Amino acid sequence: MGELLSVREVGKTYTGAKGQQVTALADVDLDVAEGEVVALIGPSGCGKSTLLRMIAGLDGAFDGELTWTKPPRPGKDIGFVFQEPALLPWRSVERNVSLGLEALRDNSSEARQRVRDLLELVGLADFAQCFPKELSGGMRQRAAIARALAYDPRILLMDEPFGALDAITRDRLHDDLLRIWEATRKTIILVTHSVEEATYLADRVAVMSARPGRIKAVHHVPLDRDRDPSTRRLPQFAEFAGMLRQELE
Numbered sequence: 001m002g003e004l005l006s007v008r009e010v011g012k013t014y015t016g017a018k019g020q021q022v023t024a025l026a027d028v029d030l031d032v033a034e035g036e037v038v039a040l041i042g043p044s045g046c047g048k049s050t051l052l053r054m055i056a057g058l059d060g061a062f063d064g065e066l067t068w069t070k071p072p073r074p075g076k077d078i079g080f081v082f083q084e085p086a087l088l089p090w091r092s093v094e095r096n097v098s099l100g101l102e103a104l105r106d107n108s109s110e111a112r113q114r115v116r117d118l119l120e121l122v123g124l125a126d127f128a129q130c131f132p133k134e135l136s137g138g139m140r141q142r143a144a145i146a147r148a149l150a151y152d153p154r155i156l157l158m159d160e161p162f163g164a165l166d167a168i169t170r171d172r173l174h175d176d177l178l179r180i181w182e183a184t185r186k187t188i189i190l191v192t193h194s195v196e197e198a199t200y201l202a203d204r205v206a207v208m209s210a211r212p213g214r215i216k217a218v219h220h221v222p223l224d225r226d227r228d229p230s231t232r233r234l235p236q237f238a239e240f241a242g243m244l245r246q247e248l249e
């Protein structure tokens, strides 16, 4: 796997409403290889979302350096999935998924086929003409993932994408994401509060310390890439998740 992104000494200080300075990130170093899934975990407020925003280019004012092997093209190379799917209620599922392509004025037959393939991949082919209000929470989030993949981004940034779902739906979406990764081999950075989610989905887990956020350790997940629900019952799964939990204490 080649290198895709290197984060060096990245720091971010916000100025609050009363003029106070809040250092959200300090000296963050992280390397991300092409095709890997990196989970970011850390205590609430340690700057996980801030780091994703820096990487996404949503906020250009920060210290340090982000170096891409190939600089991302705005609106094309970075897919973002948030905790809330934020679908447009007046558009069908298909037209929500094709939103990014419309912004790029890509109406080619390949692009339309790609949207159909993605709907198939996320299990929404039969719901293409439905509206968001007709979908369950899990289905909406699957549509949001398809939308983020529609323009074939180089990296997918996911900010607690399953945080608002119930446990059963969340487990199902985890397996969907594994399948999606298998089919697309996208590089993914996933912010999560769940050590089990990080263990199940990631190749490596970066653990952040409390504010100002720093990466205090990066661990390889000691599990084969080929994972399924039985993986959760392996002793090394519980052991690794337990070690992460301890590191967060």
Ligand SMILES: Nc1ncnc2c1ncn2[C@@H]1O[C@H](COP(=O)(O)OP(=O)(O)OP(=O)(O)O)[C@@H](O)[C@H]1O
Pocket (backbone or CB within 6 Å): 014, 015, 016, 022, 023, 024, 042, 043, 044, 045, 046, 047, 048, 049, 050, 051, 211
């Ligand atoms: N726009 C902003 N203005 C001022 N302070 C901010 C802003 N955005 C974030 N912060 C502060 O930066 C710190 C890091 O926030 P961030 O949302 O990145 O943390 P997080 O680790 O993602 O939190 P959580 O796990 O609770 O979602 C927090 O103290 C937050 O209050």
